[in-house]
Amino acid sequence: MRAAPRSTIQSLGRALRLLQQFSPSHPEWSVGELAAAAGLPKGTVSKILATFQEHGYLIQDPVTRRYRLGPALLVAGRMAENGLDIARLALPLLRRVTEASGETSILMVQAGWRSICLAKVDSPHPVRMAAEVGRFASLHSGASNKPILAYLPEEAIDAYLRSPYFVRRGPRTITDREQLLANLAEIRRRGYSESDSEVEVDIQAFGAAVFDAYGWVTGAISIAGPRQRLAHRPASAMVAAVQDAARELSRLLGWQGTWPAPWPPARPGQRRRASNPSLP
Template identity: 30%
Template sequence: MTKGRGKGRGSPYRVQVLERALAILETLAGNESEPTLIELSERLGLHKSTVHRLLVVLEQYRLVERNQQGGGYRLGLKLFELGSKAVARLDLRERARPYLEQLVYETGETAHLCILDHGEALCLEKVEPPRSVRVPTNIGQRHPAHCTAVGKALLAFLPEPKLDDLIKRQGLRAYTRNTITTPAQLKEDLERVRQLGYAVDNEEVEEWLRCIGAPVRDYSGEVVASISIAGPNFRLTDDKIPMLAKVVIETADQLSAELGYRGASSQAGVGEVSQGQVGL
């Protein structure tokens, strides 16, 4: 009995298909003209039927487009969209860095910049103070959105259908005894975030760690990121949270203005936080 070609995840066959698809994209990127199927087949040294199958899939994902008149192929607009998002993230990180440094200087705590990516809080930047207590986070690391300050500052401004879908897909896993684990509790929590202008992680991921986060808006008013400070519970105490939250919101507003936002400041939402409200 002969063995079929391995088509499982990570198999050599799948890797080869991916390499060939990337070779097509690189060939199109390096040509001002729009090569035809036959020309692509010759340049890549692949059979015409193989190249055609790959082009069909790439067209479906809008990664390539076919000129209906000349029959040639060019890069699709989907690549422009993806590239624009990548550039935007790099630009956001570069522009946010001075504000995170300012936040560290004013609070003495670790500062983060995050975005919502596939339902999780993705860390784009981190600035640490010269302190001995290290916050266990890294640039590029993903964190659950429902129990982190940066995550809740982002979730609070999602349309409810998107929030419901995210909860259904991601779930509300418990990390500590303080983690919110029901949709009703989370929605109540996010309503407080909208009212106060900031979110708090009250030892919901790590039992010793507290965080305060605020949303960052772009020129259109859309919440595109969040910033936060994180530190041990003996420094981010209940009585200090309102004062520190004010600094976080001020910094988030300044970064929002840097991104072109001209709306009202979030400062009006800052108020005293009672014992029952600390676990935002």
């Protein structure tokens, strides 16, 4: 995680959160639907969408009046894709994880106060965990995300727990502050996270943190699948698969220290003063 500005522009944050609602499973939205999803007034949402449309980031169907992503984002996406070396580096490791486990493997990376799926390899089974590249998730819910939160600086963890993102996201999401802090400490002690139905019913997952060249957490690799199937496989095998992949990806990103990296994180030669990530 990199240092972020001390203050943020709330109106810009609201606008970006609207853009983040668009996904492969929900590519089109009406003004009313977006307003309800984001908890914003329809008038505000309408003005934001019109501005995005004016600059080519959204297009509106003239018949249905529904919005979808526009060509300006396609150009930006191609530019961003060229810089996503982490996804390219991770894919062979994810394939290895899925081959070893038979389950869907996922790479999540931090995106402000959330995480985003950058790469995945689907399980060969017809019944499997559905993961979408480009989909955002909450840092405090699920084994695919909690390793990221666990290895953030203490100040950042505290700020996250006071943010509007710390809410229930699934059947067993931990929403008690002290319980979550204890869980994060356990993740750091064990070197992996485990979850059961925290995001989706009957989905079990195991995850491990990925670190950059400075030993700062940048993402997590995880295995996720139906509880009924994972219950018949040794948990130690699942854990070893994600830990090996996370350790290797960290090495490819330049981290040469012990894995998991020491916590709290530090810059070479000095303790880093953590800055709170900006709210997207």
